[in-house]
Amino acid sequence: MTRAKLLAGLAAALLVAGAAAEAQQQRRPMPENARVYIIWPPDGAVVRGGFWVRMGLSEGGIAPAGVDKALTGHHHLLVDTDLPPLDREIPNDRNHLHFGLGQTEARLDLPPGKHTLQMLLADENHVPHDPPLMSKKITVTVVP
Known part of the structure; x- marks a missing residue:
């Protein structure tokens, strides 16, 4: 690898790291008394x-991603996983469900057994607020 390519790669890595650090510093605030919670099902x-x-x-508002x-923020549901x-941006996979259209309810199809659910509110870029707004983690049992 040439020195020029090595320096270009290092510069690109520094730009990405700088952008990530800037995103971390720009976490959005929410009112101190704001609270996110699961209405149904109960624990x-x-x-x-x-x-x-x-x-x-x-004590806060819902707005779509973007x-x-x-x-304001939008809901994310954590299924069978920890925070x-x-x-950083919340992952988007089968354990981290995004409701970026501003949804406040959703139908879940989970296999039979015990499952944990927890809400996490995030800003327009899917990054949790500062301080983060999360619900209590609950357990539900799915039966056929």
């Missing part, structure tokens, strides 16, 4: 097959 519920999850937020509006790093 310990036994649910059948597909069921609806209802998500709540008090909409830059103060004191992701709270200073």
Whole structure:
């Protein structure tokens, strides 16, 4: 590898690291008394097959992903997983469900057994607020 290519690669890496650090520094605030919570199902519920999850937020607003509006965010549902790093974009996979259209309820189809659910609110870029708004982790049992 030539020195020029090595330096170009190093410069690109520094730009990416700088952008990531800037994104971490620009986490959005929410009101101190804001709270996110799971309305339904309750902790310990036994649910059948597909069921609806209802998500709540008090003292803040819901806005779709990509909409830059103060004191708002959108819901993410963590299924059978722990909290992701709270200073980075929330992953988007089967354990980290994004509701970027501003949805406040969703139908879940989980296999039979015990499952954990936890809400995490994030800004227009899917990054948790500062301080982060998360619900209590609950457990539900899905039966056929």
